[in-house]
Amino acid sequence: MREALNDLEESGILTQGQGALLRRIYGRELFSVHWELRVLLYAGILLLTTGLGLLIRKHLASLGHLALLGAVALGCLGCFAWCLRRGGGFSREAVPAPDAAHDYVLFLGCLLFGTFQGYLELRYQVLAQHWNWWLLGSGLLYLLMAHYFDNRLVLSLALSTLGAWLGVKTSFLDARLWDHWYRWNGLLFGAGVVAAGAAQAWAGWKRHFLPVHLHLGLNVLCMALVSGVERRAGGLPYLLGLLAVAAGSALYAQGTRRFAFLLYAVLYGYLGVTIFALQRGRWGAEAVFLYFLVTASAVVAALVAFHRRFRSDT
16 A cells, blocks of 8 residues: 555655654544544434433423423524524435534424423313324424434434334324224334435435435334234234345345345344244244244344445445
8 A cells, every 4th residue: 555655656656744644644643533423413412412401391480381491492593593594405315414413403493492391281281182193293393303303313303203202192092993003003104214315316306315314214114014924813914014024124235235224134134933833833942942043043144244245235
């Protein structure tokens, strides 16, 4: 490597400053702390919002409800105003953030907005028994902001909030219907999230949002299908659906070189097949132990081999 850099400098392709910089990088004198800083920012925002909640709980009586609501609202509006000044504006393509803090300030504003909603409903019961509509409203707002500011972190929050809204609506059902509708809500939500991401990518609209949709949608969809496989009656269609989704995830992983989607395919497929086989066969303790020993070892070995192959191809 050093000889190659010397040749490039002698031929005039690289300047002495560029060559010196590349030598420092090759010698590991310089390295990136990009992801470490982003993790620290994310953890700091979570700690800040947690501390705010504890502060509200501790000083509720002394500060007053309206004062606390006003402080949270001002913090939320301040975050949104800062983001609007620094960036924003809808574009069909990816828009780079103006700085490293921009995405996390927007995320903090969204969390403060959720805190404001929760505290307002808890104290004044604005919507009473229909409080779950707060989740729908905040989820749609987060979705709008994610697209306007081109923020995948807020997009994850938006999709999770909409999924929580569906889950809360399901929990209001009669106990005898809860399990059935919970599973179907999971199937519809997971398929809807995947379909929405695929439709956006096909239309050329925020193509870089597709992995976020797939990560959440595939996990929800596969978990709902696994819960269906557990049923002794009618479990086979769920297993076939799970294997079809796993195959699609594996094909996507192969085409995009994203190992996480291959991991989803293997683990969920293995879980579904294992549940189906163990529930419908007569297994002794020794047979179960041998089954897990052999199959788990094979799955781990396959994942290690696939991971090495993915790394060598990138």
